Amino acid sequence: MIVKMFNLERDHEEIKKDLLRIFEGVMSDGEFILGKEVRALEEAFASYNKVRYAIGVSNGTDAIRIGGLALDLKAGDKFVTTPNTYVASAMALSIHGLIPIFCDIEYETYNMDPERLEEVLKKEEGVKLCIPVHLYGHPCRMDEIMNICNRYGVKIMEDACQAHGALYKDKKVGSFGDVAAFSFYPTKNLGCYGDGGIIVTNSEEAYRKAIMLRNYGQTDKHVHTIEGFNSRLDEIQAAFLRHKLDHLDHWNERRRHNAWFYRKELEDTPLTLPAEAPWARHVYHLYVVRSKERDSLRQHLSDNGISTLIHYPTPIHLQGAYAGLGYKEGSFARAEEAAKEIISLPMYPTLKQDEILHVCRCIGDFYGL
Ligand SMILES: Cc1ncc(COP(=O)(O)O)c(C=O)c1O
Numbered sequence: 001m002i003v004k005m006f007n008l009e010r011d012h013e014e015i016k017k018d019l020l021r022i023f024e025g026v027m028s029d030g031e032f033i034l035g036k037e038v039r040a041l042e043e044a045f046a047s048y049n050k051v052r053y054a055i056g057v058s059n060g061t062d063a064i065r066i067g068g069l070a071l072d073l074k075a076g077d078k079f080v081t082t083p084n085t086y087v088a089s090a091m092a093l094s095i096h097g098l099i100p101i102f103c104d105i106e107y108e109t110y111n112m113d114p115e116r117l118e119e120v121l122k123k124e125e126g127v128k129l130c131i132p133v134h135l136y137g138h139p140c141r142m143d144e145i146m147n148i149c150n151r152y153g154v155k156i157m158e159d160a161c162q163a164h165g166a167l168y169k170d171k172k173v174g175s176f177g178d179v180a181a182f183s184f185y186p187t188k189n190l191g192c193y194g195d196g197g198i199i200v201t202n203s204e205e206a207y208r209k210a211i212m213l214r215n216y217g218q219t220d221k222h223v224h225t226i227e228g229f230n231s232r233l234d235e236i237q238a239a240f241l242r243h244k245l246d247h248l249d250h251w252n253e254r255r256r257h258n259a260w261f262y263r264k265e266l267e268d269t270p271l272t273l274p275a276e277a278p279w280a281r282h283v284y285h286l287y288v289v290r291s292k293e294r295d296s297l298r299q300h301l302s303d304n305g306i307s308t309l310i311h312y313p314t315p316i317h318l319q320g321a322y323a324g325l326g327y328k329e330g331s332f333a334r335a336e337e338a339a340k341e342i343i344s345l346p347m348y349p350t351l352k353q354d355e356i357l358h359v360c361r362c363i364g365d366f367y368g369l
Pocket residue numbers: 059060061062085086088089133159161162183184185195196197
């Protein structure tokens with residue numbers, strides 16, 4: 001049996017007819033950039049997350065950079081994030097001359113450890129922004145993080161690129177920070193058919209600035225009030241996404257069911273399984289387990305037709321791009337240890353029970369169970 005890591009063809013099958021109809025509709029409307037579809041998606045996504053504003057952009061990386069610039073951050077300002085996230089969480093702003101500072105993670109959820117955050121903010125002067133990443137779909141400890149950031153006068157941008165629909169104490173992630181960034185990369189819980197992203201915020205000021213930044217700093221046709229980019233979400237992607245948004249909750253439910261089934265089957269293996277804090281609704285963008293024998297386990301699964309991935313093999317502070325920051329091996333022990341042991345098992349809404357069983361049986365064989 002072959003089990004893919006993702007299976008977009010299968011996930012999309014149930015909505016294929018709707019998408020083709022939507023495609024025809026946008027084609028015959030003849031409006032492709034910043035029109036009614038983008039506006040409708042922005043409204044729907046803001047309302048889904050219970051925030052005032054949403055701004056569609058070209059991808060999740062741009063959502064982070066425009067989100068940060070909309071909060072008036074500038075070159076030389078420091079921001080703090082975790083080192084075990086996708087490199088974009090740092091690179092989106094470091095490319096503009098902002099300086100990334102890293103903070104180690106908590107063992108259970110792989111997310112920012114509030115205690116470590118406080119230590120970092122005590123030590124480092126001039127940190128203007130904190131980027132908690134709701135990694136793999138599990139929310140960060142927002143109360144503690146917000147409390148600490150308030151005390152140190154640090155703004156918050158949530159990186160919710162992997163966590164569409166996740167809840168922290170019954171409230172959607174993305175609705176806590178000054179701004180939040182989401183990605184619509186195709187494999188995300190809500191993904192489009194190419195690149196896409198969105199910023200959400202309750203701040204009218206950040207909203208106004210982000211609207212300008214995504215479209216050459218424009219306030220009116222041919223009036224460029226500030227410098228900006230071309231970072232617009234396409235009409236066609238917005239139309240697809242608005243349709244898919246209606247399915248997000250039940251797709252997340254299926255992911256949660258798959259996670260439940262994995263847990264039931266893997267409970268007696270030596271693997272460390274993903275945690276779900278009592279205050280959290282995890283949306284399992286990824287199902288990440290941990291093993292001391294990660295590389296040989298991965299090979300064994302591959303030999304049995306099962307694809308897996310590692311999110312992420314090299315923490316950001318050890319990437320060549322950030323060699324100049326002066327971090328070294330050992331700077332963030334928990335993130336580094338996790339990078340050596342984590343493995344992402346197949347996870348998507350249409351993953352079947354017999355496929356999960358196959359994965360779990362192969363893991364059982366590997367451990368001689
Ligand atoms: C945590 C995180 N941040 C940022 C990004 C960047 O999003 P995109 O690939 O849409 O630019 C991603 C997705 O790849 C991500 O997983």
